[in-house]
Amino acid sequence: MLIWSRRGRSSIWLGAGLLIGIVYLLPLAVIVLSSFAGEWNGVMPTKLTLAHYQNAVTGDSGRQIWSSLVTGGIASACALIAGTWAAVSLGPTRGLRRRVLEPILFIPSAVPSVSVGLGLLVAFCRPPLLLNGTTAIVIIAHFVLVFAFTLGNVSAGLARLSPDYVQVAQSLGARPGYCLRHVTLPLVMPQLAAAFGLSFAMSMGELGATVMIYPPGWVTLPVGIFALTDRGEIFDGAALDDPARRGDRRHPAAHFREIRRAVKSMRPR
Numbered sequence: 001m002l003i004w005s006r007r008g009r010s011s012i013w014l015g016a017g018l019l020i021g022i023v024y025l026l027p028l029a030v031i032v033l034s035s036f037a038g039e040w041n042g043v044m045p046t047k048l049t050l051a052h053y054q055n056a057v058t059g060d061s062g063r064q065i066w067s068s069l070v071t072g073g074i075a076s077a078c079a080l081i082a083g084t085w086a087a088v089s090l091g092p093t094r095g096l097r098r099r100v101l102e103p104i105l106f107i108p109s110a111v112p113s114v115s116v117g118l119g120l121l122v123a124f125c126r127p128p129l130l131l132n133g134t135t136a137i138v139i140i141a142h143f144v145l146v147f148a149f150t151l152g153n154v155s156a157g158l159a160r161l162s163p164d165y166v167q168v169a170q171s172l173g174a175r176p177g178y179c180l181r182h183v184t185l186p187l188v189m190p191q192l193a194a195a196f197g198l199s200f201a202m203s204m205g206e207l208g209a210t211v212m213i214y215p216p217g218w219v220t221l222p223v224g225i226f227a228l229t230d231r232g233e234i235f236d237g238a239a240l241d242d243p244a245r246r247g248d249r250r251h252p253a254a255h256f257r258e259i260r261r262a263v264k265s266m267r268p269r
Contacts, residue, residue, distance in 0.1 A: 108144045
């Protein structure tokens with residue numbers, strides 16, 4: 001029985017390793033090889049080059065990286081502030097009010113990001129909040145999409161926090177604001193850091209909503225990669241090569257043109 005148990009665990013670990021290798025490591029290895037490939041005519045690249053990485057930080061590609069960093073940083077910081085405030089506010093809430101508020105706050109994480117983009121496109125297509133074609137609507141979209149994950153991380157940290165710390169501080173005369181700044185928030189700092197890191201990573205990889213609402217001068221990294229791979233430039237997309245060096249100025253989100261035109265037609269003339 002002991003030998004069989006060991007064999008069973010070994011088989012499970014072997015199966016898990018094969019699954020991870022096929023589903024995760026193999027595609028990742030192909031992407032890495034593609035980023036170095038100058039030509040690929042067989043099983044492995046027949047010619048290697050660093051040109052893709054040299055061009056990845058220049059021209060339009062460099063601007064796309066900068067746009068993603070700024071968008072992710074601002075959206076994640078705003079989501080961290082708002083999510084922490086919401087988590088602290090929901091902490092003492094119980095009963096029907098909490099059961100109603102929590103699903104409402106988590107709705108953006110339960111719907112497709114394309115739906116969020118379309119909703120923002122329609123909501124801000126008319127005065128007095130005409131944001132279509134601006135950088136602000138991209139940041140708002142990323143904030144909406146990452147807010148729920150920030151709220152969930154901070155709420156989990158607060159739930160594991162013992163109330164004894166705050167009670168001791170209050171017994172010594174500390175006010176609620178002082179307890180929040182000097183007791184509660186420092187104790188959940190690991191969750192705050194994790195929430196910001198997760199939000200930033202999700203923002204850096206967001207495509208569905210961004211491709212519908214981004215202005216021409218604020219193309220993010222995923223949109224740039226989508227544009228390259230959509231044109232069949234797989235090697236350039238793997239390393240985010242400069243799409244302008246071939247003189248190709250085609251619209252990156254060609255598949256969404258009809259949707260955007262339909263929404264723009266709603267604007268009053």
